[in-house]
Amino acid sequence: MVAELYGAPIDEAWRRLGHRGQAVTVESSLRTDGPDAGSRRIRVVNGDLDLEILPDRGLDLAQLRVAGMPFAWTSATGFPPIVPGPDDDGWLRSFGGGLLTTCGLRSFGAPSVDEGEAHPLHGRYSSLRAEVTRTEVTDREVVVEGTVREVEVFGVHLELRRRISTPIGSRLVRVQDHVVNRGAAAVEPMVLYHLNLGWPLVDEGTVLHSPATAVEPRDAQARAGLGSWDRFPAPAESYPEQVFRHELPLRERVDIVVASPRGAAVRIAVDTARLPALFQWRVAEERGHVVLGIEPATVPTILGRADARARGLLRPLAPGGVLELGVDVEVMPGA
Template sequence: MATELFGRPIEHARERRGSLAQTAAVESSLMTDGPSTGMRRIRMVAGDVDLELLPDRGLDLGQVRVGGVPLAWLSPTGFPRASVHDGDGRGFSRAFGGGLLTTCGLRNVGPAADDGGEQHPMHGRYTSLPATVVRAEATDDEVVVEGVVREAAVFGADLELRRRVTLVPGERTIRVDDVLTNRGADAVEPMVLYHVNFGWPLVDEGTRLHSPATAVRPRDEQAAVGAETWDTFPAPSHPYPEQVFAHELPKDERVAVEVLNPRGLSVAVRFDTAQLPGLFQWRVAQPGLFVLGVEPALVPTILGRAAAREQGLLRPLAPGAALTLGVEIEATGSLS
């Protein structure tokens, strides 16, 4: 629990504000214009952290500002109601708004896949699923929103993800805690990836990525071109084909991946490799698509469900069993 807020003790703030909402708040709204018309928004404010939640996109994170500085990359699609039913399986990319966190899964990560005759869209169905918000509360100690997302089908898999997003006034840390439970009668092999998307001004020419990886491997020939400079973000150029790198992680450790801007702002993504043993880095440096993705994953592949099965990477989750997952994102420093 933080003891200070804006450089003063918490008690100092309590005596001088007229309402808790001056320093900590949860505000719900409905978008009424543009691609996001009809979509719910929840704004979480704690001190100088201002966070946008997207209940109709699985309670994922949109833009996040710390001290007024935006951390997330936003795409030109905005955040419309997502569809994963396009014939080519690429509905995800047509509604991928970016944001600080897009959750991929719960049964596919990577390209659209045919797994034993069952079709799985690109990066799964999660981003098209609305959450049931069960708690939204602000106090001096914490600002919390909780929701439940269910991916289910009659005669099919039934997975429930219960998410809790927490801010603490006086801290610059976002905690996303998930519990994934198999509510069905049969075992299910889940796939989950936390697609954390950083953009300008945090990501700029010379921004560095510090990884706990013991080895870093390019996904393909396009990534191999940048294999020697995976840790340093380049200047924008066009065209700049996307590059994806797989990071091999130490087992059963709490690790941090750090994004460090040379002007003094840094952001760390923390997670437990016992829960999320995979890590991928996504990099594109062309105008309009200037983004650095840090992507912890439950299954250490980004090539789709069929490839994961071929490689023997899928693990069954028994009926009634649950997995504890999540990431923590902390900003430090400032831009000079």
């Protein structure tokens, strides 16, 4: 299929435009007001796709809009700096949601103490600032690249090299990560991609199509909703969060699709050889918490690093070793 921009082949579109920035651009800016004042933003416009990137939160993704419609859930906190603490407070006071919040690089899920070291809720990644190394519009795609490091003196030194791209004329966002162990000793990474979808895509009757062979509830609250895990409920005044674990076919490239009864849909593609676990997080609470989280991960526990070690799920990454991860998010035609 020939790539198109506004109904014209890409090469023809480039000849017709006075400047490519009329239709496709990547722009960097600095926030001057609000809870994230002083932080950097990168905006990618690709035809009717509009994406915000957060360099000061590890090149995570904030809002994604297509033809003006928002697809990501963002919380009322905005995206202020995260100060990791021993409990949930630092995270919950600054979890802006967005299309992608990366959790890791050494722990995700519940806070825990592993081999004497405390790990905060969902790890430290979102508190790390990226070094942006490339922002470019090429003939065929828009590319943003950067490096994020989780490092301590005499300790761990993990480097994540991230590449975010979107082919010209598409509604696809691709995140490709290389986690490199730059330290002198083996390290056991834990990474989860916290993808957050919101209204109007997510509402009563929205359906989650999962390739799971089995779905398990995390706790009693999730068990109460297990019979309808695939169909989003009607929002209510109070709706405790529910988390489900999906058992995926291994060593396959699979699609997870979230489809609204209004016609919009989002496809999330993952390689289960690299991300063999999947969690689903949902809250159907009016006044700001109508959200469906799709969370591919490297290990099948959401209970923190200590639980992963106790269950023998951690895998060492040798000095110089590379762990390749990534996820695709695409707004489907017709949205």
